[in-house]
Amino acid sequence: MDKRQYKYIGKSPDRSEALEKVTGRAAYVHDMELPGMLYAKALHSPYARAKIVSIDVSAAKALPGVKAVLTGEDAPYLVGLYMIDKRIIAKDIVRYQGEVVAAVAATDERIAEEAVSLIKVEYEVLPSVQTIDEALEAKILVHEDINDLEYMKGVFFPQKDSNIASWNKTVRGDVEKAFEESYLVVENEMYLPAAAHTPLETHAAIAEADPYSDRIKIWSSAQSPFAVRQLMAKSFGIAESDIQVIIPYVGGGFGGKAGIHLEPLSALLSKACKGRPVKYKATREEEFNQLPTRAAMRGRIKTGVTKDGKITAMKVYYDWDSGAYADYGVNVGKTAIYSGAGAYEIPNVEIHSRTLYTNKVFSTAYRGFGHLETHWVIERQMDMVAQKLGIDPYDFRMINILGPGKTTVSGEVITESTGSPSDCLKAVAREINWTGYQSEEEREIQRKTGKVRGKGLALLHKAPAMPAFTSTASIIQIDGDGKVKVMIGAIDIGQGANTAMRQIAAEVLDIPLENVEVVWESDTQKNPYDWQTVASKLTFMGGNAVIKAAEDMIKQMKEVAAQVFRCDVSKLSHGDGYIYHVHHPHKKLSYGNLARGYSYENGNAIGGVIIGRGTYIADGLTNLDKETGEGLPALVWTYGAHGVDLEVDLETGDVHILKIASAFDLGQAINKKMIEGQIMGGVLQGIGSALSEGLKFNAEGKLLNPTFTDYKIPSAKDIPDEIVPILIENPQADGPFGARGVGEHPMISVPSVIGNALYDALGINFHKLPLNPENIALAIAAHHTS
Amino acid sequence: MCDHEVKTNCFEYIDSQMPPVPLELNVNGESIYELIDPAMTLLDFLRVSLKLFGTKEGCREGECGACTVIMNGRAVPSCLILAIEAQGADIITVEGLSKNGELSILQQEFIKEDGLQCGFCTPGMLMSAKALLDRNPNPTVDEVKEAIAGNLCRCTGYKSIINAILSAAKREREALSNG
Missing domain, CATH: 3.90.1170.50 (Aldehyde oxidase/xanthine dehydrogenase, a/b hammerhead)
Incomplete structure (x- = not known):
C-alpha cells in the first residue's frame, strides 16, 4: 500500500479512552x-x-x-x-x-x-550483603539454597554457592589479542543507583x-x-x-x-x-520499599581502538545490584550481552553480565530494561575514548556505527530493514548544531558569567527482551451495523496502544475510525492470549496480529459475497465498509449485511457469524549460546539518538536543559501525537534518572528515601525549555505498515547525553548518577582544586 | 511501613474514639449532609462516603497532587484536609467539571492536546488547572508550570498538559469576549 494513501496510519486521532479519563469515570483497581x-x-x-x-x-x-x-x-x-x-x-x-x-x-x-x-x-x-563487592565475595549467601532453586534453564545461569543469580556472557573474537594490538586502550568504571518507577497509581x-x-x-x-x-x-x-x-x-x-x-x-x-x-x-511507601525497583549497576569497561578511531575490542563487566529476589532482574542482566555494546560494530568483544543477589528491595523491569543502564556505560565511554583519541565524538560514533551489512555482537547481520542509527545521529546533531567539543578557552570565557553551556550526543538501540517463543493474538467481531470490536490480550497502560490498534484495524478493514472499538477491560476468560505487555512489542506484534485478524475477516466476508455474486473470490475487493466486484462495482454488499450470514429474499441464508482471527509469534528467534552469546535475540531493533544543549550553574551545580532533540527510527508512525507523547514523557523520565533520582540505603540496608519528599521525580518546573521529537521512518519489512516499537526507547541514553554535555561544559567526566546539584558542585570544586 | 518494634519511629493508627460529627457542605453544586468520623480526611469523605472515585489517591501525604480538588475556589490536596475543615465549603471535583452532558473547554483541550496517558493524575491536574484559570484567565507558561508543580505526572512529560491549559485559557477568553 502506498504510504500517501493511508487514511488512519500516521495520523493523530485522539486517544480512544480520553473521555473516560477527563471525566473521572475511568475506574482503576484503586477505585x-x-x-x-x-x-x-x-x-x-x-x-x-x-x-x-x-x-x-x-x-x-x-x-x-x-x-x-x-x-x-x-x-x-x-x-x-x-x-x-x-x-x-x-x-x-x-x-x-x-x-x-x-x-x-x-x-x-x-x-x-x-x-x-x-x-x-x-x-x-x-549481617547482610549490601554492596556489589560483598555479593561477589559470597561470604554471606542471600539464598543459601541457590544450588537447589528451580530456574529457566538454557537462558539463565545461576552459579553454585554464590550470590550470582545469572551469569550471561558474550565472547566474540579474541579481545586480549586485539587489546595488545590496539593503538590505545581506555578503561573506566561507571555506576548508577537503583531507581523507582513511581507510577501514580500504586x-x-x-x-x-x-x-x-x-x-x-x-x-x-x-x-x-x-x-x-x-x-x-x-x-x-x-x-x-x-x-x-x-x-x-x-x-x-x-x-x-x-x-x-x-x-x-x-x-x-x-x-x-x-x-x-x-x-x-500498596501505600506509596510500599511502592518504594516492598515492590520492586530498577537495579543499581556497576559497569567496568575497557575499549581498544586503532589510531584512526576504529574500535577493535571491548570488554565489559556489568554487575547488577539486583536485590533479594531475581524477578525480572536476570532478564535485565541478559539484555546486556546482546545490547550492551551499543549500536556499534565491534569485532572482538567480551561481555559479562552478572545479576547479583543483595539484601535490598528486589529489582524488576523498568522501561527499556537494562538499556538505560548499559548505555550510561557505553555512551559515556564512547565520549571518553574520543577525547583520548582527539577525535570528534560524532565522527568516532560514525566510524563504528552499525548499519546494513554490519554484524552485531550476537552475530546478527543488519539489513536495510533493520533501520538506520546513523540517520538518527545525523538528525539530532543537526538539530542542536553540533560542531564538536568547545575548547578550554571557550569554557573559560563562559565561566566568568557563572554559567557554562555544553552540548552532547548519544546513540541508543534496543530490541525487545523476550523468550524466543513469545506470541500474541487478536480477535475481531462484527455487529449487524458493520461496526467491529477488536480484542487483544495486551494492556493499554496509558501508552495509547488501543488507539494504535484501532487505527490499524480501521486501515485494513477500510472503515471509519468511529466504527472500530478496541474492547477496554481485558479479561483472560475472554481476550485472546498475549505473553506480556512489555518490551515495546505491542505495536509490532499486536499490530501484526490485528492486521491478520482484519484480513481474515475480509477473506471470510469475500467468501460469502462470492457465493451471492456467483463469482470467484479473486474478483472481489473491499473498501468503505463494502465487499464489491472489481469490474462491476455496483455489485456490493456492506460488511453489516455479511456480519451474521447473508439472507436471500426468501429467507434462505448462507455464511455465518464472521469472526476474524490473527496470531503472531516471534519470528526466527533463538536462545543465546551459553558461552559465546551467539544467536538471534532481536525481533526488531529500534535505533535512536539524543542531542542536548544545556547550561550548568557553576555555583549551585544546577543543570538547566535548553534543548534536547531525540530521534528514533520507528519505521512508520502509527499515531504521531501519541508517539510524541511517548518521547516527551520518556525523555523526562530519563532526565529524572539523570539529574535527581536514586534510592539511598544506610549501611544496614534500610531504604532512606521511600517517599516523594525525598525521592524527587521531575515536576512541571523541571522540564527542558524544548524537547524536539524527530521521527525517522525507514520501514521494517515485517512490521505492521513498516512500524517498530518506540515506547521505552526515549528514556535510554538520556543520562549519557547529559553526562556527555556536562563534559563539554565543564571538562569533567562524570562516572556516577545522579548528576544532581550536589554531585556536580562537588565535582566542580574538586576539579578546580586539582 | 514502619518499624512496629520501635514505637518512637512508628506510625500507629489510633482510633479517634470520638462520636460522629455532622458535616454540611456543597459538592459539585449538590448540598450534602452526613454524620462523619471527625478524623476522616476530605479525600476519604469523597471516595468512601460519597463514592466519588474520580479524585485519586497517589500518596496520602500531600506530595503527588492526584487528590487535588477545588475548595472555595482554591486547589487543595484533599488528603491533607480533614473533612470537617470543609464545613460549609464549596467543593468541586473532576465529576463537577462538565455541565449538561458537555465537556468543559479545559477537558476538551486535554483530549485534543493528549494531556494525559494513564489518566491517574488527570483529575487532580484538571482541578489545579481550573483553579488557575478561574483566578487568572491569561496565565503565562511559567504561571501554568507553577500552578501544576504540585501535581506529579510520570507519563506525559507535562508539555502536552501545559499546552492544553494554555489553549483552554485562550478559548475561554475568546468565549467570554464573544458571549
Missing part, C-alpha cells in the same frame, strides 16, 4: 469495591537480613473486624518469573527491609492497620479465591494478565485455566507492573476468609 470486600495490610521487615525467631499474631487475630492473619507458615509457596526464589510471605528468614512477614485482612483499612501494629515479631538480626489487586475449588478471580493493576495467571498457577500448583485475571484501567506501569506482585498474597487472604474478595492496595 473498585466489591460486595463483602475486605482490606489487606502487611507487616514488613525492619531489617535487611534477619532470622524470624517467633511471630505472635494472637492480639491481631483477636481484634474485632479482623478476618484473617497470615504468616509465612500459612503460605508455603515459592513464586518467580525466571528463578523460583521468592516466598509470598517471608518464612524463617527475611532478605530485605520491607519484605512482607505477615498480612491481615479486615473489614476496613483502619482495622487492618491496627491489627498489623499488634503483631509481635522477634528477629535475630544477621500496585493494587483484588482477589476472590473460591474456598471449595481451585478457582481464583483477580482484578489487578497488572501489565501482563496472562503472566500473572501462569505464574500463580505454577506457584500454587493449580491449573492456569482456573485463574481469571481482569485488568481495568491501569495508572501507569513502566515495567513495574509486569510479572506478578500483590496477586498471590491477596488470593491467600481471600481463601482464608472463605472466599470474600480481598483488596491489597
Whole structure:
C-alpha cells in the first residue's frame, strides 16, 4: 500500500479512552469495591537480613473486624518469573527491609492497620550483603539454597554457592589479542543507583479465591494478565485455566507492573476468609520499599581502538545490584550481552553480565530494561575514548556505527530493514548544531558569567527482551451495523496502544475510525492470549496480529459475497465498509449485511457469524549460546539518538536543559501525537534518572528515601525549555505498515547525553548518577582544586 | 511501613474514639449532609462516603497532587484536609467539571492536546488547572508550570498538559469576549 494513501496510519486521532479519563469515570483497581470486600495490610521487615525467631499474631487475630492473619507458615509457596526464589510471605528468614512477614485482612483499612501494629515479631538480626563487592565475595549467601532453586534453564545461569543469580556472557573474537594490538586502550568504571518507577497509581489487586475449588478471580493493576495467571498457577500448583485475571484501567506501569506482585498474597487472604474478595492496595511507601525497583549497576569497561578511531575490542563487566529476589532482574542482566555494546560494530568483544543477589528491595523491569543502564556505560565511554583519541565524538560514533551489512555482537547481520542509527545521529546533531567539543578557552570565557553551556550526543538501540517463543493474538467481531470490536490480550497502560490498534484495524478493514472499538477491560476468560505487555512489542506484534485478524475477516466476508455474486473470490475487493466486484462495482454488499450470514429474499441464508482471527509469534528467534552469546535475540531493533544543549550553574551545580532533540527510527508512525507523547514523557523520565533520582540505603540496608519528599521525580518546573521529537521512518519489512516499537526507547541514553554535555561544559567526566546539584558542585570544586 | 518494634519511629493508627460529627457542605453544586468520623480526611469523605472515585489517591501525604480538588475556589490536596475543615465549603471535583452532558473547554483541550496517558493524575491536574484559570484567565507558561508543580505526572512529560491549559485559557477568553 502506498504510504500517501493511508487514511488512519500516521495520523493523530485522539486517544480512544480520553473521555473516560477527563471525566473521572475511568475506574482503576484503586477505585473498585466489591460486595463483602475486605482490606489487606502487611507487616514488613525492619531489617535487611534477619532470622524470624517467633511471630505472635494472637492480639491481631483477636481484634474485632479482623478476618484473617497470615504468616509465612500459612503460605508455603515459592513464586518467580525466571528463578523460583521468592516466598509470598517471608518464612524463617527475611532478605530485605520491607519484605512482607505477615498480612491481615479486615473489614476496613483502619482495622487492618491496627491489627498489623499488634503483631509481635522477634528477629535475630544477621549481617547482610549490601554492596556489589560483598555479593561477589559470597561470604554471606542471600539464598543459601541457590544450588537447589528451580530456574529457566538454557537462558539463565545461576552459579553454585554464590550470590550470582545469572551469569550471561558474550565472547566474540579474541579481545586480549586485539587489546595488545590496539593503538590505545581506555578503561573506566561507571555506576548508577537503583531507581523507582513511581507510577501514580500504586500496585493494587483484588482477589476472590473460591474456598471449595481451585478457582481464583483477580482484578489487578497488572501489565501482563496472562503472566500473572501462569505464574500463580505454577506457584500454587493449580491449573492456569482456573485463574481469571481482569485488568481495568491501569495508572501507569513502566515495567513495574509486569510479572506478578500483590496477586498471590491477596488470593491467600481471600481463601482464608472463605472466599470474600480481598483488596491489597500498596501505600506509596510500599511502592518504594516492598515492590520492586530498577537495579543499581556497576559497569567496568575497557575499549581498544586503532589510531584512526576504529574500535577493535571491548570488554565489559556489568554487575547488577539486583536485590533479594531475581524477578525480572536476570532478564535485565541478559539484555546486556546482546545490547550492551551499543549500536556499534565491534569485532572482538567480551561481555559479562552478572545479576547479583543483595539484601535490598528486589529489582524488576523498568522501561527499556537494562538499556538505560548499559548505555550510561557505553555512551559515556564512547565520549571518553574520543577525547583520548582527539577525535570528534560524532565522527568516532560514525566510524563504528552499525548499519546494513554490519554484524552485531550476537552475530546478527543488519539489513536495510533493520533501520538506520546513523540517520538518527545525523538528525539530532543537526538539530542542536553540533560542531564538536568547545575548547578550554571557550569554557573559560563562559565561566566568568557563572554559567557554562555544553552540548552532547548519544546513540541508543534496543530490541525487545523476550523468550524466543513469545506470541500474541487478536480477535475481531462484527455487529449487524458493520461496526467491529477488536480484542487483544495486551494492556493499554496509558501508552495509547488501543488507539494504535484501532487505527490499524480501521486501515485494513477500510472503515471509519468511529466504527472500530478496541474492547477496554481485558479479561483472560475472554481476550485472546498475549505473553506480556512489555518490551515495546505491542505495536509490532499486536499490530501484526490485528492486521491478520482484519484480513481474515475480509477473506471470510469475500467468501460469502462470492457465493451471492456467483463469482470467484479473486474478483472481489473491499473498501468503505463494502465487499464489491472489481469490474462491476455496483455489485456490493456492506460488511453489516455479511456480519451474521447473508439472507436471500426468501429467507434462505448462507455464511455465518464472521469472526476474524490473527496470531503472531516471534519470528526466527533463538536462545543465546551459553558461552559465546551467539544467536538471534532481536525481533526488531529500534535505533535512536539524543542531542542536548544545556547550561550548568557553576555555583549551585544546577543543570538547566535548553534543548534536547531525540530521534528514533520507528519505521512508520502509527499515531504521531501519541508517539510524541511517548518521547516527551520518556525523555523526562530519563532526565529524572539523570539529574535527581536514586534510592539511598544506610549501611544496614534500610531504604532512606521511600517517599516523594525525598525521592524527587521531575515536576512541571523541571522540564527542558524544548524537547524536539524527530521521527525517522525507514520501514521494517515485517512490521505492521513498516512500524517498530518506540515506547521505552526515549528514556535510554538520556543520562549519557547529559553526562556527555556536562563534559563539554565543564571538562569533567562524570562516572556516577545522579548528576544532581550536589554531585556536580562537588565535582566542580574538586576539579578546580586539582 | 514502619518499624512496629520501635514505637518512637512508628506510625500507629489510633482510633479517634470520638462520636460522629455532622458535616454540611456543597459538592459539585449538590448540598450534602452526613454524620462523619471527625478524623476522616476530605479525600476519604469523597471516595468512601460519597463514592466519588474520580479524585485519586497517589500518596496520602500531600506530595503527588492526584487528590487535588477545588475548595472555595482554591486547589487543595484533599488528603491533607480533614473533612470537617470543609464545613460549609464549596467543593468541586473532576465529576463537577462538565455541565449538561458537555465537556468543559479545559477537558476538551486535554483530549485534543493528549494531556494525559494513564489518566491517574488527570483529575487532580484538571482541578489545579481550573483553579488557575478561574483566578487568572491569561496565565503565562511559567504561571501554568507553577500552578501544576504540585501535581506529579510520570507519563506525559507535562508539555502536552501545559499546552492544553494554555489553549483552554485562550478559548475561554475568546468565549467570554464573544458571549
